[in-house]
Structure formats: structure tokens, C-alpha cells
Amino acid sequence: MQTTKTHVALLASPGMGHLIPVLELGKRFATQNDFQVTIFVVATDTSTVQSQLRNLPNPHLFNIVSLPPVDISALLDADASIVIKIIFMMRESLPALRSSISTLKPRPTALFADLFGTEAFQIADEFEMLKYVYIASNAWFLAATIYFPTIDKRLQEEHYGRKQPLMIPGCRSVRFQDTLDAFTDPKDQLFDEYLRIGLEMVTADGILVNTWEDLEPTTLASLRDGISKLLPIYPIGPMVRTMGSSHMSENSSLLEWLDMQPTESVIYVSFGSGGTLSANQMIEVAWGLELSQQRFIWVVRPPMDNDVSGSFFKVGDGSSDGTPDYLPDGFLTRNAKMGLVVPDWAPQAEILGHASVGGFLSHCGWNSTLESIVNGVPLIVWPLYAEQKMNATMLAEELGVAVRPNEMPTENLVKREEIEMMVRRILVDKEGQALRSRVKELKHSAKKASTKGGSSYNALSQVAKQCEMSLQGLMAKVMGA
Missing domain, CATH: 3.40.50.2000 (Glycogen Phosphorylase B;)
Known part of the structure; x- marks a missing residue:
């Protein structure tokens, strides 16, 4: 009989847009699934983290680990975009993340990284952890991110060069005037970094996305039937902060x-x-x-x-x-x-x-x-x-x-x-x-999806079950040894 709590680790990039949904996911794992949760935060301002913790009904639901600040000034120009700065901060924080995970007991069975944390998958592999991407945005954004790196360079050029819509199979096309900044200039470092992220995402054991079935049914169906047929997609939203x-x-x-x-x-x-x-x-x-x-x-x-x-x-x-x-x-x-x-x-x-x-x-x-x-x-x-x-x-x-x-x-x-x-x-x-x-x-519709028996509630329960099964396998392996 399993007596040890399932332990999961979450990794949040700098910025409120990433921190808030990661904290809410951690809260959901702790309250809905009774998991032990450790959240790693790459933050430039610890007061930001503390202000968000005050919104939680119980700030002791999980363990918050603020990774040491990193200096990227020698690696980038001062006028580099905020996204590139975040990517480099995440990359330079990997050694500290590896060291911190190695000290955790029990060892987490899964790592949930946000969009800019996919390079941490190598650490998850080292520690034989399941690895998931947590997209704090919607399924349409996810579809564009996964699809763009896989298409022919000629079609990429049609989008950024001739300003033609990005045609995503089964989904709404992305007009050039609405496109992501990362897709507009192939000479920009962000272009290559974003292609890398899109390719790394599909190596995960699954992708969680902050939407729900009834909000984006067509896009979710396309993701499951097409470009990510072998990759489970879990719409678990809406994950939003509660009133404090x-x-x-x-x-x-x-x-x-x-x-x-x-x-x-x-x-x-x-x-x-x-x-x-x-x-x-x-x-x-x-x-x-x-x-x-x-x-x-x-x-x-x-x-x-x-x-x-x-x-x-x-x-x-x-x-x-x-x-x-x-x-x-x-x-x-x-x-x-x-x-x-x-x-x-x-x-x-x-x-x-x-x-x-x-x-x-x-x-x-x-x-x-x-x-x-x-x-x-x-x-x-x-x-x-x-x-x-x-x-x-x-x-x-x-x-x-x-x-x-x-x-x-x-x-x-x-x-x-x-x-x-x-x-x-x-x-x-x-x-x-x-x-x-x-x-x-x-x-x-959002409330129905999030309550017990709803589509998002059930999707998160499926992820939790995978984590529990991974723990059971690890325990059996240890006992067998």
C-alpha cells in the first residue's frame, strides 16, 4: 500500500504571467490530489512571489524554492527583448535547479515546466522524472507554437516574409498582424530559440494548457488528431488566482x-x-x-x-x-x-x-x-x-x-x-x-469544467494518476533492488 505522498515539482519563469498560473496549478495538486508540491521560481523580485502567496488560502500548501539570481548582463545586449532575457535567465538557472532537485526527499516523480523551462527536461531525464509542459495560455497559441517549427522553411517564409496567414491544420489561421513576435524575423535570436522550444515541447510526457474543452473544442480536437497525435494534451483551465x-x-x-x-x-x-x-x-x-x-x-x-x-x-x-x-x-x-x-x-x-x-x-x-x-x-x-x-x-x-x-x-x-x-x-x-x-x-462553462466531474477536473486527475503510477513504479523498483 502506498504510504508516501506523491511529490511533484513545478518550474516558473520570471514574470507574473507565468508565476500566477504555476502557483494555481500547485495549489490544485495539493488540494485536489493531496500531493506534496515544490515550486521552483526563477524570479528577479522575491516580493512578487510573497505578494502572490498572500492570495493563497494556506501559504503552507507547498514549498517555494527561489533559485539564486543569475547575471546575464555579459551574455546579452542591454536592449535585448524581455523574452530573450527570460530564456537566458532560465538557462543559467539550470545548475541551481539540478542541485536543488537532488536534495529533495522524497525525489519528485514529475517536473512541470512552463513555456520557457523546456531545457530543464534534461534534468528531469537525469532523475528519471516524468516531464510535462504547462502552457499558461490557450490551445490556439499552443497549436501555433508546436506547428511552426515543423513546417517547410518555404511556408515559414510565406508567413514572416510575405506576411501570409500561418495556416494551422484544423485550426484558425494566424494572420500576420496577429502573429507572435518570435515568428517575424528569422535573423533574430528569438526566432531560433522559439523554434527550439516548440521542438522540445513535443518530447514531453504530456502538455497541460490553461483552457477548457468547451472554450476551444475545434483547436483541441485538431491538436489531438493532427500535429500532436502521440502527445497527450490536457486542458485543465481556467487556472486563475482567487481573491485574497x-x-x-x-x-x-x-x-x-x-x-x-x-x-x-x-x-x-x-x-x-x-x-x-x-x-x-x-x-x-x-x-x-x-x-x-x-x-x-x-x-x-x-x-x-x-x-x-x-x-x-x-x-x-x-x-x-x-x-x-x-x-x-x-x-x-x-x-x-x-x-x-x-x-x-x-x-x-x-x-x-x-x-x-x-x-x-x-x-x-x-x-x-x-x-x-x-x-x-x-x-x-x-x-x-x-x-x-x-x-x-x-x-x-x-x-x-x-x-x-x-x-x-x-x-x-x-x-x-x-x-x-x-x-x-x-x-x-x-x-x-x-x-x-x-x-x-x-x-x-468555466465553472462546470473546473468542478468535480468536469472536463478540466478530470484532465488534471488523469495527470495526477500518471504521477501516482510513476511513484508506485519507483517504489517497486527500490523494493526489488
Whole structure:
């Protein structure tokens, strides 16, 4: 009889977009399957990890190991993309990961690595561990990632050179304007690194993806029947952070303000933990919100004109009326009754879960997208980088839960008049009611998938069973020896 708990290890890349879903997966393994869980974090800021642990109902559910910081300054140019920096940080952290795993008792039976952690598979093989990829995004993104490295170079060139759609068998094609940054320049180091990741992923024992059957049935069917026929795909989503009581108390004034607003009357505006706008675009957003005459909560960061993913700056000095100097003069004073401007960070899960919130102007990171869906909140999509343009297209054109600007925000300035119109479309017009009705259907679908007996619950149970069988095999091998 098995008396030892099954022990699994999870590996998270730097960034909230990877850390949050990995923590949620660890929580699910610990609570749903009673596993022993160790989470390895490659993080540049330990306070980020600690802030997320406060959201957990029991911070002692699993063991968190922060791998020592690595210095990659001599390996890359200072202006290297954030994705390349993450890839190199993960690579340089492999020796520390190997050393840490060797000290764990009992030894984990499986390693779950996120998108940028596939090079750790060599370590899993050394310790005879099962190895899984955990894609914190959707199945369409997964299909593109797996498919692109396998196609003829001529077809790759059709996409990045002639800007033709990437035709994924059985799936929605990826238009060039929506494509991943990694697919746009074969001379860029990121291109080769991403091809490597796609090829390494298919060597796993399975791929977990943060979606669910009813959200992407066609894409999941294509993955299973086509390019990954021999590789099990497990849709286990939505994995989203839950509301934390500590954040509730720390932001009581914000939530009290929400309590005083009518139902579904507030637009929440946030561009994620890494998103930034240009100075001119910040001004247009401000005027668009003001002209809409709708209630709002806006999480603001200082603008950056040349980096849509640069958010490592503090809010600057305010003007004489308290308005940050990158917003129009008097903005806060004129909108004191209609809106709140929150510097740097806000308790997003609590805000989206509040009854007074009726829309979300979002960068379309997958974490934020899922948090909006599970709370039944329609979106205004404003993609900035990574797979966000693909997400935006899925939300607006396939799922029918979002509106989008006529211009791509990263290519052209979205004017205040259009922002005003989109806010009113979501909160006031009949179109917003239809979007809200559709997203609430997806909310119920997500809840059904995650509860006991649901498709995502069962998919994770299948993975857990494989891990348990691996432990039983290991124990039998030891006893036989």
C-alpha cells in the first residue's frame, strides 16, 4: 500500500504571467490530489512571489524554492527583448535547479515546466522524472507554437516574409498582424530559440494548457488528431488566482468606492503587470475615459514611448492638483466623482469580481483574459506584446465577448473619440448587453469544467494518476533492488 505522498515539482519563469498560473496549478495538486508540491521560481523580485502567496488560502500548501539570481548582463545586449532575457535567465538557472532537485526527499516523480523551462527536461531525464509542459495560455497559441517549427522553411517564409496567414491544420489561421513576435524575423535570436522550444515541447510526457474543452473544442480536437497525435494534451483551465483577504483589507477605500457604484457601471482599465503606453496614447486614453462620462478605475504607470513591456518605473511627481504629470492637467479633479486612478497596481481579481464592474479595457494577457471571463465581464481588447494579439482576435472574432479598436494599438494612435465610443459600447449600448450575455455563458462553462466531474477536473486527475503510477513504479523498483 502506498504510504508516501506523491511529490511533484513545478518550474516558473520570471514574470507574473507565468508565476500566477504555476502557483494555481500547485495549489490544485495539493488540494485536489493531496500531493506534496515544490515550486521552483526563477524570479528577479522575491516580493512578487510573497505578494502572490498572500492570495493563497494556506501559504503552507507547498514549498517555494527561489533559485539564486543569475547575471546575464555579459551574455546579452542591454536592449535585448524581455523574452530573450527570460530564456537566458532560465538557462543559467539550470545548475541551481539540478542541485536543488537532488536534495529533495522524497525525489519528485514529475517536473512541470512552463513555456520557457523546456531545457530543464534534461534534468528531469537525469532523475528519471516524468516531464510535462504547462502552457499558461490557450490551445490556439499552443497549436501555433508546436506547428511552426515543423513546417517547410518555404511556408515559414510565406508567413514572416510575405506576411501570409500561418495556416494551422484544423485550426484558425494566424494572420500576420496577429502573429507572435518570435515568428517575424528569422535573423533574430528569438526566432531560433522559439523554434527550439516548440521542438522540445513535443518530447514531453504530456502538455497541460490553461483552457477548457468547451472554450476551444475545434483547436483541441485538431491538436489531438493532427500535429500532436502521440502527445497527450490536457486542458485543465481556467487556472486563475482567487481573491485574497489581505488585498481586500489593504484596498478597502477602493472597494468601498466600488460598493457605492451601480451594478455593471464601471470600466476597469489595466494593461497588466508589464504593459506600458506612449505618452501621447496615455493622454488619449485619459480624454477618452473622461468624454465617455462613465465610471472608471484606471491602473496607471508612467509612459514609455519605445517599450510596450517596460513597467519597472515608479509613478512620477504629480502636478499641483495631484494629477501625475503624464495625464492631462486637472484630470483627477474633473473626474473625482466618476473615476479612480490607481498607481502601479490594483487588486484585479477583487475588482473584476465586484458587481459594479461592467467592462475591462485589457492588454489581453491570458491571466487577465481568464479572470475577466470567470467573472462574466466583457472586454475592450488592447493587445501590446507576446501572444496578446492572438488573444484579442479570439475574444473579439471567435468568442464574441469583446470589442476592439479599428487600429492596432502598437501600430497607430487610438484616438480619444474611439476610446469614448468603445467604453460606451460596453457599458451603455445594446451591444454591450449581448457581449455580457455571451461572456456569462462562458463563465458558467468555466465553472462546470473546473468542478468535480468536469472536463478540466478530470484532465488534471488523469495527470495526477500518471504521477501516482510513476511513484508506485519507483517504489517497486527500490523494493526489488
